[in-house]
Amino acid sequence: MSSSATRKRYQFVSDLWQEAGYAACDGEVSRLVYRSNLLGSDQRITNTGGGNTSSKIAETDPLSGETVEVLWVKGSGGDLRTSTRENFAALYMDKLYQLQEIYSAFPERGPKTDAEDRMVGYYPHCTFNLNPRASSIDTPLHAFVPFRHVDHTHPNSVIAVAASARSRELTNEIYGSEVLWTPWLRPGFELGLELQELWRKNPQARGVILGQHGLLNGADDHRECYELSLDLIERAAKFIADRDRGEKTFGGQKHQTLEPSRRDALLAEFLPWLRGQMSQNVRMIGTLQTDDDVLEFVNSHDAVRLAALGTSCPDHFLRTKIRPLLVDFDPAKDGLEELKKNTAAAIRAYRADYAAYYERCKHADSPAMRDPAPTVVLVPGIGMIAWGKNKSESRVTAEFYNCAIQVMRGAEAIDRYIALPEQEAFDIEYWLLEEAKLKRMPAEKAFARRVVVVVGAGNGIGKAVAHLLARDGAHVVCADIDGSAAQSTADELVRLHGQGIGVAGTGISGCGPAIACAIDITDRASIRKMLAQAIFAYGGIDHVIVTAGVYFAAAPGRDPDMDWKKTFDVNVYGQNLVAEESARVWRLQGLPGSLVLTTSVNGVVPKAGSIAYDTSKAAANHLVRELAISLAPLVRVNAVAPATVVAGSTMFPRERVIDSLRKYKIEFDEAESTEVLRDRLAGFYASRTLTRLPITPEDQARAIAFLVSDGSCKTTGQIIPVDGGLHEAFLR
Numbered sequence: 188m189s190s191s192a193t194r195k196r197y198q199f200v201s202d203l204w205q206e207a208g209y210a211a212c213d214g215e216v217s218r219l220v221y222r223s224n225l226l227g228s229d230q231r232i233t234n235t236g237g238g239n240t241s242s243k244i245a246e247t248d249p250l251s252g253e254t255v256e257v258l259w260v261k262g263s264g265g266d267l268r269t270s271t272r273e274n275f276a277a278l279y280m281d282k283l284y285q286l287q288e289i290y291s292a293f294p295e296r297g298p299k300t301d302a303e304d305r306m307v308g309y310y311p312h313c314t315f316n317l318n319p320r321a322s323s324i325d326t327p328l329h330a331f332v333p334f335r336h337v338d339h340t341h342p343n344s345v346i347a348v349a350a351s352a353r354s355r356e357l358t359n360e361i362y363g364s365e366v367l368w369t370p371w372l373r374p375g376f377e378l379g380l381e382l383q384e385l386w387r388k389n390p391q392a393r394g395v396i397l398g399q400h401g402l403l404n405g406a407d408d409h410r411e412c413y414e415l416s417l418d419l420i421e422r423a424a425k426f427i428a429d430r431d432r433g434e435k436t437f438g439g440q441k442h443q444t445l446e447p448s449r450r451d452a453l454l455a456e457f458l459p460w461l462r463g464q465m466s467q468n469v470r471m472i473g474t475l476q477t478d479d480d481v482l483e484f485v486n487s488h489d490a491v492r493l494a495a496l497g498t499s500c501p502d503h504f505l506r507t508k509i510r511p512l513l514v515d516f517d518p519a520k521d522g523l524e525e526l527k528k529n530t531a532a533a534i535r536a537y538r539a540d541y542a543a544y545y546e547r548c549k550h551a552d553s554p555a556m557r558d559p560a561p562t563v564v565l566v567p568g569i570g571m572i573a574w575g576k577n578k579s580e581s582r583v584t585a586e587f588y589n590c591a592i593q594v595m596r597g598a599e600a601i602d603r604y605i606a607l608p609e610q611e612a613f614d615i616e617y618w619l620l621e622e623a624k625l626k627r628m629p630a631e632k633a634f635a636r637r638v639v640v641v642v643g644a645g646n647g648i649g650k651a652v653a654h655l656l657a658r659d660g661a662h663v664v665c666a667d668i669d670g671s672a673a674q675s676t677a678d679e680l681v682r683l684h685g686q687g688i689g690v691a692g693t694g695i696s697g698c699g700p701a702i703a704c705a706i707d708i709t710d711r712a713s714i715r716k717m718l719a720q721a722i723f724a725y726g727g728i729d730h731v732i733v734t735a736g737v738y739f740a741a742a743p744g745r746d747p748d749m750d751w752k753k754t755f756d757v758n759v760y761g762q763n764l765v766a767e768e769s770a771r772v773w774r775l776q777g778l779p780g781s782l783v784l785t786t787s788v789n790g791v792v793p794k795a796g797s798i799a800y801d802t803s804k805a806a807a808n809h810l811v812r813e814l815a816i817s818l819a820p821l822v823r824v825n826a827v828a829p830a831t832v833v834a835g836s837t838m839f840p841r842e843r844v845i846d847s848l849r850k851y852k853i854e855f856d857e858a859e860s861t862e863v864l865r866d867r868l869a870g871f872y873a874s875r876t877l878t879r880l881p882i883t884p885e886d887q888a889r890a891i892a893f894l895v896s897d898g899s900c901k902t903t904g905q906i907i908p909v910d911g912g913l914h915e916a917f918l919r
């Protein structure tokens with residue numbers, strides 16, 4: 188084992204090995220996890236969710252008590268960087284070898300035969316010690332090569348070699364007899380047998396380049412295996428760097444990058460429009476990337492030729508589709524209208540091409556054609572917009588096309604890039620095993636694929652609805668006049684629901700299921716800025732909820748004239764401004780949306796002491812009806828009318844609670860906490876209702892969620908009181 192003193196220095200990968208970290212591992216599986224996490228932590232070694240690792244470990248059989256050899260191999264799902272013991276499948280080695288006999292008994296066998304696919308069904312029969320992790324289709328690649336430890340990775344530099352026209356010769360030139368080469372073969376049992384045979388004939392080899400796919404190498408020691416992975420990747424990367432074409436990369440630059448302020452102004456209009464186009468079958472969430480690496484490609488002379496060739500690594504094109512959509516756009520002279528017109532035409536052509544590809548390549552038992560829309564859109568001068576069912580997936584799609592760009596860059600530097608043959612690509616994309624995996628995925632949540640803006644998300648009802656919708660799969664834009672309160676709600680949502688995968692990507696917007704914005708709803712520019720943030724984060728918006736509102740209790744020193752003005756500014760004018768500005772985005776997008784405002788039972792129940800507030804809420808009730816008419820049929824507009832939500836409300840500061848307790852002659856102790864006093868008041872209010880139940884922010888949140896959801900798709904212009912049942916507030 189190497190000591191740190193003799194450690195090799197790497198230029199193109201990072202050696203993250205720490206002897207202390209390794210020594211702290213408890214057992215062989217733990218060491219395998221350690222090695223795997225290190226490999227996954229460097230994007231130059233493998234992509235998110237890509238590659239797998241294994242170790243053949245002596246274990247005690249739980250029934251016989253005998254020592255048996257067990258293959259621990261990363262199973263389906265998860266990422267090497269974050270993998271734990273739970274991500275690894277465990278299989279008896281002797282049983283895996285028995286599968287070779289079963290396979291050889293099939294009369295018809297070979298790549299892509301029924302026999303090969305049926306072997307996958309035998310893996311669970313080889314499970315050691317009831318390990319529940321499903322084995323991946325790469326299992327035989329690890330099982331049948333003669334090493335205790337095996338790393339299989341997807342490094343851009345090695346794929347560049349693997350996706351070059353002269354891949355075999357280049358492999359020999361870079362590695363000599365140390366690394367073998369095999370032409371493209373879909374991963375599976377047959378590839379495992381082929382590797383076994385290759386090593387039988389070439390026992391000196393330590394690795395293999397899998398044509399148009401990636402790297403596999405092995406050793407009998409963890410550190411040696413890890414170092415070998417680094418070393419082989421470093422050598423490919425150096426070989427490419429020495430031949431880098433610099434300014435001439437991708438044939439040189441044909442277009443200039445747009446100046447950022449012009450680009451952002453264009454994108455603020457283009458992105459929602461594009462999201463509408465991309466979401467014709469099912470709604471998509473976008474990830475925008477505008478950094479130099481992506482622009483060097485999209486601005487280049489060769490982009491048209493290379494983009495049409497499509498991506499190579501199967502891991503990549505399952506997300507990116509076989510090829511991206513490159514829009515014909517001249518940033519030097521074209522504007523938004525040309526951009527939209529050309530993109531619309533390109534999408535139509537892409538859909539038709541995709542359908543033709545499906546028809547050309549399909550088999551009798553192929554699954555039905557999937558959404559023919561592209562998932563990667565490239566625009567010269569601007570960058571890349573990637574799409575997926577949620578933020579995490581669109582970010583990974585973006586990452587994978589970045590990988591594809593680096594692969595093309597490398598391959599074109601050393602040789603000529605070639606993509607996978609179309610039929611092979613199809614046979615991966617529509618593999619019945621992939622289809623089975625898709626079918627096993629849990630059903631999507633009610634607000635999956637939706638972006639919801641919650642104005643007032645810093646506390647009370649807004650915060651409760653942000654939590655409820657995020658739990659149901661929504662991406663939430665948490666907006667509040669108190670920017671730090673909005674931020675803390677967004678942070679809570681990210682903590683609860685996770686960033687998703689692919690956050691380690693460089694240059695790609697890192698936001699997860701929630702973002703925060705400070706907003707003043709009485710200021711049109713502030714609302715526009717918030718909507719632009721939402722658009723740049725996710726591509727557009729689906730629903731908007733306004734829970735923000737103000738109430739000023741008369742008090743010595745307050746100016747009642749000013750209070751009247753401020754009350755109407757926020758509760759009426761502000762809600763209308765949010766509606767107007769959101770409507771611009773909805774119209775660009777052209778997808779049905781919904782808006783939910785917040786009024787109050789006070790809008791219909793006259794009483795003493797809150798005249799400005801009550802009349803503002805009466806106006807807000809009518810605003811709902813007016814907006815329902817003006818925004819129809821694209822956007823439904825409804826409202827909830829809460830009453831007496833005391834818990835967590837900024838409208839019930841301690842002073843107001845105490846005033847109310849005095850007014851209703853409810854006993855209390857001045858020393859009690861605000862929360863206890865609020866509970867007393869809520870209990871009193873509850874006693875006046877028909878249901879006798881106190882009203883909580885969560886009650887309002889559930890009603891709002893119903894009004895924004897498809898469950899209320901035939902309801903617009905309505906106000907739903909959520910007040911525990913106050914007969915004075917019955918609407919008629």
Ligand SMILES: [Zn+2]
Nearest residue numbers: 238341400401
């Ligand atoms: Zn692979």
